[in-house]
Amino acid sequence: MLPFCVLSSPRNHRANLKLQELRNIPANEKKLQELAKDLLPGAILVVNARFGGLSENGMLDEKVSVSDVAHTIDSENEWLPARDDGPAIRFRVRSVAGEGSPESDVDWRERHRFIAEQSDEGEARSFLIVEKWCHDSETEDDRSVGHPQELAEHHAWTEDKARAIADAVGLPNKYANMLAIAARLHDEGKRNPRWQRAVNPSADGKIYAKTSERMNSRLLDGYRHEFGSLPYAQNDADFSTLPNHLQELALHLIAAHHGWARPVISPSGGNECPSVSEQRACEIALRFARLQKRWGPWGLAWWEAQLRSADQQASRENDERGAESVRCT
Numbered sequence: 001m002l003p004f005c006v007l008s009s010p011r012n013h014r015a016n017l018k019l020q021e022l023r024n025i026p027a028n029e030k031k032l033q034e035l036a037k038d039l040l041p042g043a044i045l046v047v048n049a050r051f052g053g054l055s056e057n058g059m060l061d062e063k064v065s066v067s068d069v070a071h072t073i074d075s076e077n078e079w080l081p082a083r084d085d086g087p088a089i090r091f092r093v094r095s096v097a098g099e100g101s102p103e104s105d106v107d108w109r110e111r112h113r114f115i116a117e118q119s120d121e122g123e124a125r126s127f128l129i130v131e132k133w134c135h136d137s138e139t140e141d142d143r144s145v146g147h148p149q150e151l152a153e154h155h156a157w158t159e160d161k162a163r164a165i166a167d168a169v170g171l172p173n174k175y176a177n178m179l180a181i182a183a184r185l186h187d188e189g190k191r192n193p194r195w196q197r198a199v200n201p202s203a204d205g206k207i208y209a210k211t212s213e214r215m216n217s218r219l220l221d222g223y224r225h226e227f228g229s230l231p232y233a234q235n236d237a238d239f240s241t242l243p244n245h246l247q248e249l250a251l252h253l254i255a256a257h258h259g260w261a262r263p264v265i266s267p268s269g270g271n272e273c274p275s276v277s278e279q280r281a282c283e284i285a286l287r288f289a290r291l292q293k294r295w296g297p298w299g300l301a302w303w304e305a306q307l308r309s310a311d312q313q314a315s316r317e318n319d320e321r322g323a324e325s326v327r328c329t
Contacts, residue, residue: 005046005114013114015039048189090133097126108133110214147210149318151190154209157317161310169306174246181238182250186257189228192218194269207271210318223269226261229254230280236284245294252291252300253307255284263288 004017031033055061112130162183255261263285267277
């Protein structure tokens with residue numbers, strides 16, 4: 001039994017710790033230093049539920065015996081009642097033998113895969129697969145995998161959603177126009193050939209916002225498409241008609257629509273010389289500081305939420321179109 005699994009904060013595997021190793025740690029100063037300095041700081045520690053001591057609300061409780069095993073992410077029971085738009089817990093863990101994939105389910109997508117068992121020759125015998133709910137988008141991979149959709153259509157849908165949101169919250173026309181322009185330009189950086197190769201190995205000549213292929217993140221070399229969207233926005237005719245203070249806000253919303261640029265975002269992997277990219281990254285950080293001073297931390301976060309909501313609604317509508325086509329066939 002592996003009682004502990006240590007993951008880094010980006011959820012990369014660091015180590016497995018066996019019970020016998022833990023028992024020997026007090027007598028092994030080197031191992032203790034390794035745990036204290038290398039493995040545990042900033043890590044996510046996954047503990048085997050069979051250790052006990054965990055109450056049903058997820059808190060440590062010394063009164064809970066080993067036999068009173070709490071519900072876990074790989075159990076058959078939901079932690080919380082389902083919501084109208086799906087399960088309350090938007091991820092799950094399943095086991096699969098060999099290199100195969102679990103039975104297809106249009107509502108769930110694979111996010112991580114960890115080797116659970118190996119042969120003596122080092123070949124993987126089984127995996128633990130972490131899946132996410134299809135409408136829950138956290139990472140670059142999540143947003144880009146789904147029913148295939150070309151970039152122009154995704155932008156049009158997102159702009160429509162942004163205008164609907166602006167109307168619903170009563171934004172003045174100039175702010176509604178700014179939000180709609182940001183929505184129409186927010187993913188322009190996906191035109192980068194590097195990004196297209198990462199999501200579309202078939203290279204059929206179309207420019208996609210989403211494909212059914214799992215993203216090959218290694219090909220990105222750190223490239224963030226929202227960072228790459230900024231030059232397109234700055235050269236757009238409609239964008240140039242905005243007042244300077246709304247241009248600033250639109251650029252920030254585009255750069256921050258995946259949660260980065262507050263204030264740091266990677267300038268890596270683009271087609272420009274490093275000095276140009278680094279200057280843009282510096283401008284992004286300074287822009288964030290200016291806008292947060294102007295709008296306040298909660299006000300700026302509110303603006304970011306408007307574009308992010310429009311993007312998520314457009315993505316969800318595309319996913320639902322894909323799910324419907326699967327069910328019809």
